[in-house]
Amino acid sequence: MISLGANNISKDTLYDKMFDSHVVTQLPTGKYQVLIGLHLIHDVTSSPAFGMLREAGMEVAFPERTFTTADHMLPTDGIERPLKDPQAEVLLSALEENALRHGITYFGPESGKQGIVHVIGPELGLTQPGMTIACGDSHTSTHGAFGAIALGVGTTEVRYLLETQTLSLDRLNVRQINIDGEMQRGVFSKDIILHIMRELGVGGGKGFAYEYAGATVERMSMAERMTLCNMSIEGGALVGYVNPDQTTFDYLRGREYVPKGEAFERAVRYWKSVASSPNARYDDMVKINAGGLEPMVTWGINPGQGIGISGRMPALETMAEGERAVAEKAYKHMGLQPGEPIAGTPIDVAFIGSCTNSRIEDLREAASIVQGYKVAEGVTALVVPGSQSVKRMAEAEGLDSIFMDAGFEWRGAGCSMCLAMNPDRLVGDQRSASASNRNFINRQGSPTGRTHLMSPAMVAGAAISGEIVDVRQFYVG
Amino acid sequence: MATIEDLLIIRVQGRAIPLPGDNIDTDEITPAAALAEPDYSNAADYLFLNARKANPNHPLDDPQYKGANILIVGNNFGCGSSRETSPQAIKRFGIDVLVGESFAAIFQGNCTALGMPAVCASKGDMTKLMEYTKQNPGTIYTLDLDSKTLTYAGQAVAIDIAESTRTALTTGMWNAVAMLKANQPLVSEVAARLPYMNNFSG
Numbered sequence: 001m002i003s004l005g006a007n008n009i010s011k012d013t014l015y016d017k018m019f020d021s022h023v024v025t026q027l028p029t030g031k032y033q034v035l036i037g038l039h040l041i042h043d044v045t046s047s048p049a050f051g052m053l054r055e056a057g058m059e060v061a062f063p064e065r066t067f068t069t070a071d072h073m074l075p076t077d078g079i080e081r082p083l084k085d086p087q088a089e090v091l092l093s094a095l096e097e098n099a100l101r102h103g104i105t106y107f108g109p110e111s112g113k114q115g116i117v118h119v120i121g122p123e124l125g126l127t128q129p130g131m132t133i134a135c136g137d138s139h140t141s142t143h144g145a146f147g148a149i150a151l152g153v154g155t156t157e158v159r160y161l162l163e164t165q166t167l168s169l170d171r172l173n174v175r176q177i178n179i180d181g182e183m184q185r186g187v188f189s190k191d192i193i194l195h196i197m198r199e200l201g202v203g204g205g206k207g208f209a210y211e212y213a214g215a216t217v218e219r220m221s222m223a224e225r226m227t228l229c230n231m232s233i234e235g236g237a238l239v240g241y242v243n244p245d246q247t248t249f250d251y252l253r254g255r256e257y258v259p260k261g262e263a264f265e266r267a268v269r270y271w272k273s274v275a276s277s278p279n280a281r282y283d284d285m286v287k288i289n290a291g292g293l294e295p296m297v298t299w300g301i302n303p304g305q306g307i308g309i310s311g312r313m314p315a316l317e318t319m320a321e322g323e324r325a326v327a328e329k330a331y332k333h334m335g336l337q338p339g340e341p342i343a344g345t346p347i348d349v350a351f352i353g354s355c356t357n358s359r360i361e362d363l364r365e366a367a368s369i370v371q372g373y374k375v376a377e378g379v380t381a382l383v384v385p386g387s388q389s390v391k392r393m394a395e396a397e398g399l400d401s402i403f404m405d406a407g408f409e410w411r412g413a414g415c416s417m418c419l420a421m422n423p424d425r426l427v428g429d430q431r432s433a434s435a436s437n438r439n440f441i442n443r444q445g446s447p448t449g450r451t452h453l454m455s456p457a458m459v460a461g462a463a464i465s466g467e468i469v470d471v472r473q474f475y476v477g
Numbered sequence: 478m479a480t481i482e483d484l485l486i487i488r489v490q491g492r493a494i495p496l497p498g499d500n501i502d503t504d505e506i507t508p509a510a511a512l513a514e515p516d517y518s519n520a521a522d523y524l525f526l527n528a529r530k531a532n533p534n535h536p537l538d539d540p541q542y543k544g545a546n547i548l549i550v551g552n553n554f555g556c557g558s559s560r561e562t563s564p565q566a567i568k569r570f571g572i573d574v575l576v577g578e579s580f581a582a583i584f585q586g587n588c589t590a591l592g593m594p595a596v597c598a599s600k601g602d603m604t605k606l607m608e609y610t611k612q613n614p615g616t617i618y619t620l621d622l623d624s625k626t627l628t629y630a631g632q633a634v635a636i637d638i639a640e641s642t643r644t645a646l647t648t649g650m651w652n653a654v655a656m657l658k659a660n661q662p663l664v665s666e667v668a669a670r671l672p673y674m675n676n677f678s679g
Contacts, residue, residue, distance in 0.1 A: 021671065024663045029650050030641035033657055035667045037674060044512045045560065051516055056654075061661070065674070073513065087513040094515065131673055138559040138583055154561035154587035160657055166664055168653040170641055202500055203553035203579060236553065238582045263677040270672045302500050302556075322552065322600075326499050419558075421509045440504045440557060447527045 010174035012277040014243055015209045018149045022132050024166055031168045037131040038148075039161045041068035041104070042117045043088075043095050044421065045136030049158035050098040062165040063103040067126055068095060070108060071116045072421045076384050076411035079109045088422070102162075115387020115413040118142040118355035122226065123389055125255025129244035129271035134161055139355045139437065141232040145225035146252075147244030147274060149209070152233060172239060173207055173283035178214040181291025186472035188365070189224035190357060190435070190455040192216070193231040194296035194306045196288060202304040205237025208284070211276065212242050216290045222251040223361035230356045231437055234303040243275040295471055297342050298439050298453040300330030305439075306453070309470045312341050333441055334450050335429070343468055345452070347433045349426060350381040350463035351444075352456045353411075354418035354436035358386030360393050362435065362456040367399045369460035369474050375407035376466025382409040382424070384416040406464065420445025433462035484649030486592055489574045489620045491546035494536050495610040501550065502557035503584060511562040520562050521569040537570070541614040549610050550577035551603070555584025555595075564588045574620050576627060576636070578603045589642050592651045596620065597637040598627065606634065622647050 010016055024033040039062070046068070053060070060066060073088035083089040099106035107113040107120060114120070118139055121127040129147035134140060136158040143150035153167065160167055179192060210232050217225065225242045232240025242248075249268050252258045259267050294308040305327070307313060313331075315338045316324050331338060336345070352358070352366050363385065375381045383403045385391035391413055394400055400410045417424040418436040425445025426432055432444060432451050439451040452468060461471035511523035529535040536542060548567065554577045555563060564587045567575070575588065575595040588595040598606065609630065610616065618629045622643055626633040645651045668674045 022667065024660055024667050027650075027653070027656050029645040029648070029653075029656075031645065031653075033660055033664075035664055035671070037671065048516050048561075061664075062668075085513075087515075090515055091513065128673060136559060136561075138557065152559040152583050154559055154564075154583060154590060156561060156587065156590040156652070160654055163654060164657040164661065164664060165668075166657050166660075168645075168657060170639055202556060203581070206553075206579060206582060233583075234557075236556065236581060259677045266672065266677045270677070302502070322499065325497075329498075419504075419509055421512060438502075438504070438557060440502045442508055442527055443504050445509070447531070 008171055008173060008283065010281055010283045012280040013174045013211060013282065014147055014241060014274055014276045015149060015172065015174045015211065015239070017274050018130065018132060019171060027168055029168070031170055033166050034132060034169050035166050036134045036161055037065060038126060038133040039066045039165065040117050040121055040133065040135035040140070041066065041158070042072055042135070042137060043070040043074065043091050044072045045155050046098070046158055047091055047094050049155045049162055050094070052159045053162050058163050060102040060104065060162050065165060066104045068099050068104055068106050069114050069117055069120055070095060071415045072419065074109065074414040075422050076414045076416045076424060079412065112388050115389065116355045116358065116415055118230065119358060119386030119390065122146065122222065123255070123387060125252055125258035128252065128258065128267070129248060130274040134167060138233045139230050141238070141240045142226050142230040142355055144229040144232065144239060144241030145222060146248055147241055147271065149239055149241065151238050172209045174211055175205070175208045175284040175286060176211045176213055176282045177286045177288060179212060179216040179288045179290050180214045181216055181289040183216065183290050183293065184472070185475050186295055186457060187293050188455045188457065189220055189228045191293055191296040192288065192290055193228050194298065194303060194453065195293055197231065197235050197304040198306050200235055200286065202234060202302050203236040205232065205235040208237050209239035209241065210235070210237040212240060217242055218245065221361060222247060223359040226359070227356055231303065234437060244271045295455060295458050297458065297468055299334060299336055299342055300327065301333055301439055301441050302326070303437065303439060303453060305330055307342055309343055313338050315339050343470060345468045346431070346466060347379060347462050347468060348430040349432035350375070350379055350459050351417045351432055351434045351436065352382070352459050353384030353386070353416045355386065356437040357435035357456045358384060358390065360390050363390065363394050363399050366456040366460040367402045369457050369471060370406045370408070370464060371402050373406055373464040375463050379463055379466055381407060381463040382411055382417070384411045385413050387413045408463070417444055419443060433459045433468060435459045481649055484592070486594060486646040486651070487622050490617060491573065492542065492544065492614070492616065493547035493549050493610045493618050494542040494545045495549045495607050496536050497551055497607055499552040500556055501554050503555055503560050503563040504557055506555065506563040507560060507566045511566065512560055517562065517565040517569065520566040523562065524566040524570050546571055546573040547618050548572045548575045549607055550575060552578040554580050556581035559583045561587050564591055564593060568593050576606070576620070589645060589651055590653070592646065594620065594622065594638065594646055598634050602634045
């Protein structure tokens with residue numbers, strides 16, 4: 001049991017600097033009113049908030065700091081209007097109407113800029129260091145990869161944001177997760193974050209902002225940092241971030257919403273100023289060695305139930321008492337046995353996509369595995385680019401042909417099979433190898449469906465093998 | 478007409494439903510289909526929909542707990558998706574308070590914003606509480622946010638709640654919108670100081 005604000009000894013971290021510069025005032029409750037610099041909206045969690053706004057007869061306070069797109073319910077195999085699912089059409093029409101009425105920029109399917117909200121924010125340069133960002137979506141922590149403080153909120157809070165551009169927040173503690181060591185080939189930031197979930201637990205981050213630091217993180221691309229920060233919430237941490245550096249600035253330069261010329265230089269100066277100071281103080285520090293890690297796979301029903309690909313699924317006796325009941329439920333649901341190896345488990349579906357792993361770098365890595373192979377018989381495999389822009393880039397590089405020649409379906413941008421709010425879903429007790437973020441029961445749309453989380457490369461390996469395999473065997477030389 | 482007193486949440490009394498299990502995620506509490514609804518009026522129909530379909534003796538449908546307004550849960554309850562359908566469904570089902578070993582951050586914040594306390598007790602106390610409720614479904618529990626206790630069967634259990642959340646509930650300020658709106662001039666001042674809010678102009 002961790003009480004919020006129990007320590008709060010952190011000082012001069014990026015989180016602390018940002019919190020201080022964005023606090024409007026302390027509220028009579030003791031919580032802080034915090035300005036949110038960027039409010040992102042998608043198609044499903046905003047509708048009731050706009051309804052509350054309408055009832056209150058209010059306008060959006062900062063429409064120019066509010067952006068929206070459609071991702072959760074948008075089909076990935078054809079977006080002719082009206083959408084086939086009447087509920088999806090109602091929500092999408094409502095979103096479009098709300099955006100138009102309130103002067104909010106909308107990146108719809110016709111814009112060429114549509115995509116998963118956590119993919120397009122960064123690629124358009126809306127997401128920047130030193131910003132506070134909120135969205136009615138738990139994976140908003142993704143944007144922390146840029147040195148932003150980004151958090152998921154509920155719909156009542158979306159209403160707060162629409163009306164005031166602020167939230168009522170408690171100050172979090174800051175835990176630095178220092179990651180060192182050279183990652184083996186075939187090991188990615190997805191494996192590191194799954195390892196962190198296993199080590200610190202799915203509730204272990206409660207009350208904390210996670211700062212990912214260390215030499216391994218400094219070497220990571222922005223895509224890898226986004227994967228890392230994306231799953232902070234799966235570890236219970238509302239916020240996860242990486243301090244901005246030259247990799248961040250290089251990524252941002254030239255993007256649509258990033259300032260140009262001298263304004264860019266001023267921006268870089270501001271961005272550098274928000275990074276944690278060398279003598280910053282933390283509430284907690286954890287060290288992770290990425291050097292010894294192998295590709296990870298989940299065997300259970302939460303992202304913390306993972307093991308290395310060469311490992312055996314844990315025996316109940318070896319677990320802490322509190323974990324056994326959940327593990328028993330997991331083994332029953334997954335149809336797996338403790339003590340058995342995870343490698344060799346046959347799969348029915350392979351899914352490459354989601355806000356965790358649908359960026360161009362993810363698709364390149366998966367394509368490099370798939371090239372020259374065929375999807376195993378009986379396996380349904382799909383690649384769902386995170387945005388229309390990612391899709392165009394992939395097609396320009398010929399990745400679409402590599403996937404389609406192998407027997408993958410090549411889809412349009414959206415959340416797809418990560419969350420079963422659109423036609424892409426598991427059927428019956430299908431077992432999927434998934435590059436997404438949640439292996440919860442029913443998450444992929446079937447109450448008896450089974451999900452194994454892993455990196456996109458591992459999903460690619462599983463797709464062509466028809467079973468969970470060690471992707472490192474595909475890397476030669 | 479509702480008065481400010483109606484908004485104060487200090488003392489809640491009632492019977493309880495035991496809902497054991499750790500890491501119960503919001504996909505399980507309200508499946509994705511609930512999110513496709515344009516508002517929350519049908520939210521309660523989705524509450525633990527799949528678990529209840531699979532188990533006709535689910536605690537929420539057990540007649541001996543009918544009418545109970547306190548939900549006793551495990552560790553890290555409400556993890557996963559930020560969907561407000563989950564606390565909305567719980568509230569609309571008739572629950573006024575959740576007591577658990579711990580709650581996921583976004584879920585707990587959503588509960589507070591709806592004026593539904595989600596309070597914690599120690600693992601030891603929760604284990605006893607869960608068992609006692611299973612054995613004695615008629616028990617009346619009293620949550621007192623002033624004394625930070627949950628009283629039942631002649632004993633008082635210490636409960637944990639962030640002080641700011643406790644204040645928000647006991648003073649009727651759990652819906653923050655009015656407070657936040659009152660400070661809009663200050664918001665503009667802060668915005669004016671932040672370089673990115675002004676496009677890094679000179």
